[in-house]
Amino acid sequence: MAKATSTNNAFLSVFNLDMEYVKIHIAKSRITRVVQLGRWKRSRKHHIELVGDNDLLKKVLACKNLRYLSLRGISLIESIPEAIGTLAELLVLDLRACHNLEKLPGSIGSLLKLEYLDLSECFLLEEMPKEIGELSKLQVLKGFLVGSSRKKSSPCRLADLATKAQNLRKLNITTGRQSLVCDEDELCQLAKCQHLESLTITWIGEASTEPYLPLPSSLTKLDLRRAPTASLLNIIHPSTSVSLKRLYIRGGKLRTLGQDGGWNVETLRARCLNDLECEWSELHGLFRELRFVEMWRCARLSFWPCDGRGVWDKGSPSLARRSIGVCYGVKGNNLPPWHEVVQLYASNNIPAMRIFYPHHDVLEALRGTGIGISLDVEGQFLPSFASEPSVAAAWVKTNVQAFYPAVSFKFITVGNQVALREMRYILPAMQNIYAALSAVGLDHIKVSTSVRRDVLGLSYPPSAGAFSSAMEQYMAPIVQFLAKIGAPLLASVFPYFTYVHNQEGIDIDYALFTSPGTVVQDGEHSYQNLFDAIVDALYSAMEKVGGSTVRIVVSDSGWPSAGAPAATKDNARAYVQNLINHVSKGTPKRPVPIETYIFAMFNENEKTGDEIERNFGLFEPDKSPVYPITFS
Numbered sequence: 001m002a003k004a005t006s007t008n009n010a011f012l013s014v015f016n017l018d019m020e021y022v023k024i025h026i027a028k029s030r031i032t033r034v035v036q037l038g039r040w041k042r043s044r045k046h047h048i049e050l051v052g053d054n055d056l057l058k059k060v061l062a063c064k065n066l067r068y069l070s071l072r073g074i075s076l077i078e079s080i081p082e083a084i085g086t087l088a089e090l091l092v093l094d095l096r097a098c099h100n101l102e103k104l105p106g107s108i109g110s111l112l113k114l115e116y117l118d119l120s121e122c123f124l125l126e127e128m129p130k131e132i133g134e135l136s137k138l139q140v141l142k143g144f145l146v147g148s149s150r151k152k153s154s155p156c157r158l159a160d161l162a163t164k165a166q167n168l169r170k171l172n173i174t175t176g177r178q179s180l181v182c183d184e185d186e187l188c189q190l191a192k193c194q195h196l197e198s199l200t201i202t203w204i205g206e207a208s209t210e211p212y213l214p215l216p217s218s219l220t221k222l223d224l225r226r227a228p229t230a231s232l233l234n235i236i237h238p239s240t241s242v243s244l245k246r247l248y249i250r251g252g253k254l255r256t257l258g259q260d261g262g263w264n265v266e267t268l269r270a271r272c273l274n275d276l277e278c279e280w281s282e283l284h285g286l287f288r289e290l291r292f293v294e295m296w297r298c299a300r301l302s303f304w305p306c307d308g309r310g311v312w313d314k315g316s317p318s319l320a321r322r323s324i325g326v327c328y329g330v331k332g333n334n335l336p337p338w339h340e341v342v343q344l345y346a347s348n349n350i351p352a353m354r355i356f357y358p359h360h361d362v363l364e365a366l367r368g369t370g371i372g373i374s375l376d377v378e379g380q381f382l383p384s385f386a387s388e389p390s391v392a393a394a395w396v397k398t399n400v401q402a403f404y405p406a407v408s409f410k411f412i413t414v415g416n417q418v419a420l421r422e423m424r425y426i427l428p429a430m431q432n433i434y435a436a437l438s439a440v441g442l443d444h445i446k447v448s449t450s451v452r453r454d455v456l457g458l459s460y461p462p463s464a465g466a467f468s469s470a471m472e473q474y475m476a477p478i479v480q481f482l483a484k485i486g487a488p489l490l491a492s493v494f495p496y497f498t499y500v501h502n503q504e505g506i507d508i509d510y511a512l513f514t515s516p517g518t519v520v521q522d523g524e525h526s527y528q529n530l531f532d533a534i535v536d537a538l539y540s541a542m543e544k545v546g547g548s549t550v551r552i553v554v555s556d557s558g559w560p561s562a563g564a565p566a567a568t569k570d571n572a573r574a575y576v577q578n579l580i581n582h583v584s585k586g587t588p589k590r591p592v593p594i595e596t597y598i599f600a601m602f603n604e605n606e607k608t609g610d611e612i613e614r615n616f617g618l619f620e621p622d623k624s625p626v627y628p629i630t631f632s
Contacts, residue, residue, distance in 0.1 A: 022050050022074075032063040038072030038094065048074045057081060070094035072118075079103045085110035096143070097121040109134040119143030120172055127153060133160030141165070142172035142200075146186055162192035172200040191216055203228050203252070212236075220245045227252035230275075238262040249273060263287045269294040270301065280304050280592040291315060299486045300549045305593040323583045324631060325352025325372065325597040326618065327556050330359065332604040334621040338365040341601070344623055345371055349631045352410065354555065354597045358399035367406040374411040374490075374555070374597065375399070376450075377433065382415055382422060385429035392432035393439065401440055412437070413490055413555065415449040423474040427481060434485060448482060450490040450555040451475070453498070453534055456541055461522040462589065465537030466544055479547035488595075489547070490555035491538055495530040496575070500566055506530065512559075512571060513578035525588035531557070531579065536589040551590070554583075558599035561626050563611030573627040576618070580631060 013034035016022055022037055037060070038048060050056045060069065061083040069087070071077060072094045078101060084093075085107025093111070095101060096118040102125065109131025117135070119125065120143030128145050133156045146158060161168060171193065190199070191214035199215070200223035213236050215222070220243055222236065229235060230253055236244075238260055248269040255275045265287050270276065277300045284290060293312040295301050305323075306312045328341060336344070342365040345353060352372035355362055366373060377385065377395070385392045400409055414430045415422070426449050434447040453459065455475055457468030467475045482489055499511040509515045513529045520527040527533045535552055542550050559575035560567035576598055586592045603617035603626065617626055 016048070020048060022048060022056070030063075030065050032066060034068040035060055035063065035066060036068070036070045038070045038074050038096075049076055050074060058083065061087065063087075065089050068092045071098060073097040076100050080105055080108070082107045084108060087111060088113065090114055092116040094118045095122060099123060101125060104129050104132075106131045108132060111135060113137055115167075116140045117142070119145075120174070127155035130154055130156050130160070132156040133164050136164050137167055138165045139167050140170040141168060142170075144171060144173045145175075146173045147175055158186055158189035159192070162189050162194075165193075166195060168193060168196055170198040171196055172202075174202045175204050187212070188214055190214060194218060197221065199223070200225065202226055215241055215244070217243060219243055221248075222246070223248040223250070225250045225252070227254050229253060230255040231258050232256070233258035233260060238264075249276075257283070257286055259286075261286045261288065264289050266290060267292045270298050271296045273298045274300070276300060297486065299483060302486055302488065302549050302551045303590055303592050323593040323595050324350065324580055325354055325374065325595070326350050327354040327356075327597050327600045328362070329356060329600050329602065329604050329607075331606045332602060332621060333606055335602055335604070336621065336623055338362050340623070342366055342369055342371065344601075344619065345369075352595075352597065354413075356416065360399075363399075363403045363407055366408075367403065370408055372408050372410040374413060374553075375409060376413040376416055377429070379415065379418070379422075382418070382425040382429050385414070385432055386425040387428070389432045389435060392429065393436040396433065396436040396440070396442075400437070400442065400445070404442060409442075409445045411446050411448055411488075411490065411553070413448060413450050416555075417450055417452045417492055420470055423471070426474065427478050430478070430481065443485075446487040447485065448487050448490045448553070449478060450492055452492045453494075453538075456537055459534065459537040461520060462525070462527065462533050462536035463522050463540050465540030467541045472545065475541075476545035479542050479545050479550055482550045483547050488551045488553040489538070489542065490553050491535070493531060493534050493554050493557045494599075495534065495557075496559045496566070498530060498534065500564065503566075508566065508571070512574045513582055514574060522588075527588060529582070531582070532587040535594065536587045539587070539589050551592075552594065554594055554596040556597050556599035558616045560612035560615045561603075561617075562615040563613075567612050567615065569627045573629065577629055580629070 011032045015036045016038070037050065058081060061081060064086060066087050067089055069090060069092065073096070077098050082105045084105060090111050091113060093114060093116070099121070101122045104125070106129045108129060114135050115137055117138060117140070122143060125145055193216050196216045196219055198221040199219055202225040204226065212234060215236060222244055224235065227235060227249065232254060239262065242264060244265055246267040247265045250271040252273070253275065254273055255277065257278050263286055266289050268287060268290060276298055280303055291314045293304065293306065294310055295304050295306050296310045304312065338361045346369060352374065354374040356376045357378045358375055381395065385395070400412070412433055414433055415426045418426060430447050430449060434443065437443050437445055437447065455467055455471045456465055458464045458466045479489065495511040499506050499508060507515065510519045511530045513531065515528050518526040518528055520533060535554070538552055557579060559572040561569045561572040579596065579598065583594045583596045586594055598618065600616045602619050602621055603615055605614055607613045618629055619625055
C-alpha cells in the first residue's frame, strides 16, 4: 500500500508502506515535498520493484520542489537519470541497497542544497562522479567509494571532499568490490576533513600497504569494518585520536589492540573478531576511560565480563551482584510454591537461578521476571540426546523455545558431574543440543556441561593443573568444542570438601576466604583462598588441551550449616558472604568476574546422603534465612 497526504488534489508526500511492485500515479507538482518509494524495513527480504520504472522515476523527478527522495532497496535501477540535477531544493537522497545501480550522473553535482546522500550497499558502483565534490552543503555521505576505478576517468576523491564539503560531519567509505584498494595518499586526505565527527570504513579486498589513518582532530566516532591488518596500531594511534570517544570494530584480521595506552575511548564495540586476543585487565590498561563495552562473536574474548547480551556497562548497578546466582533444588516435601520462590529471588536481588531439570511450573513462574536461568538436561536423557538429534530438538522445542523470550535462558547444562562411564555421551549430546538451538535462532544460549574438581589429575600448584589421564580423552574435545562455540565450562567448586578431606594440610581460613595473607605462591600468582586455587587449576588444565579462551562459570558452590564439625552457620555465612564479595574480582590467573551459583536456595529434607546434604540452604522452607546474607 502506498500512502499519500495531499492538498488540492496534489500530493505533499508519498510513502510506500508495503507495496512490493510500486505502481502509483504521481503528477508533476510543485507541492510534493517527500517521496519514499523504497523500503523502510531493514529486512533484505523486503523486495521492491517499480512498475514501468523509467516512466515512474521520470515523473518523480518532475516534482521540482522535492526535499526528500528515497529509492532505498529498489531492484533493477541501473542508473539515475540526469534529470536528478534539476531537483534544486533536494535535501535528502537515499539510494541505499540499490543493488543493480552501476552509475551516477554527473548532474548530481547540481544538488547544491543536498545535505544527506546514502550510496551504501550499491555494490555495482565502480566510482564516484567527480561532481560529488561540488556538494558543499553535504553533512552526511554514506557509501563513498575510495580508490581508482578500472576505467580511465577522474572520480571524486577524498581530497575533493576535504576541500569543498566543509560541512561534512559523517562519512562512510568503502574500498569497493570493482575498485583497486585505496593507495596511501588517498587515505591521508582524511586528516584534512577538519569538521568530520563520524567515520566508517569498510575494506573489501586486500590492502597493498598497512592502511594507516591520519584522523581529523574533530573525529569522535570511528567504525572499522573488515580491517585488513593484524594490529589496531597499524590503522590508528592514540596520539592522533585524542577526541575519539567511540570505537567500533567489526570483522577483519585484527589480532591485537597493541601495547600503547592513552586512548580516550569511552565506548568500544567488538564484533566478529575471532582472532583478536586481549585480557580484560590489559584492555583497561589501554583504554582507561572505558564506560561501555559490547562484545559479540569474539571467541578469544570470552573472559570479558559481559552479560548475556554481550554488554559491560561501568555505570550499571553492582557488577558483583550480576555475577551471582543461586541453585534452586526441589527435593523437599515442605518447600514453598514456585511463584513464592521466584518472588523470594526477586526480593533478595538474586539475578540468576540454576534449576536441575526443566520444571514447567518453575519456568512459568519465571516468565517476565528477567531472572537469568541455567537449565540442566536430565541425566537419563544423555544417551538418547547423544544418538538422536531429533530427540534433542524436541527437548529444546518443549523446554526452551516454548518459554523464550519470556524466560531469560543463559545456559543449557548437558550433564551434571557425570561419572566416567557416561562421559562418552556428553560431547555428542552437547553438539545435538547446540544444533537444535541454532536451528531455531537461539544459539546465543550457551551449551556446556558441569564438572567436578575430580576431573583433574593434578591441581597443585594451580599452574600444574591437568586433567586425569582417564578424563582427558573426553575433556579435551569437550573443551575444544566450547572454545569453538564461545561457551564456558561449568564447574562445581566446593572448598568445603577439599578442606574436610585434608584438614591437617589446609587451614580453614584458606577455605573461608579469611586468610590474612598469601598461602600459596605459584610463580607470579599469589593465592589467598582455596576457591581461586581450584578455579585456576581448572583453567590451567583447559589451556593444556587447547582451551585457553574458554572461561569458567561456577555452577555450584557452598558450605553446609549443620551436620559435621566444620559445618556451622558461622562458617557457612562466612564462606557464602565472602564468596559473593569476591567473585567480581576474579582469580589471580583470570582477574575478571566469575559468574557463580551458590548452592543452594533451601535446606531440602528429602535429599539422600549425609546430614550435611540437607543443610546447604540459604533459606529454611518457611523462607526465613538460615543465616543473614546480603546480595546487593
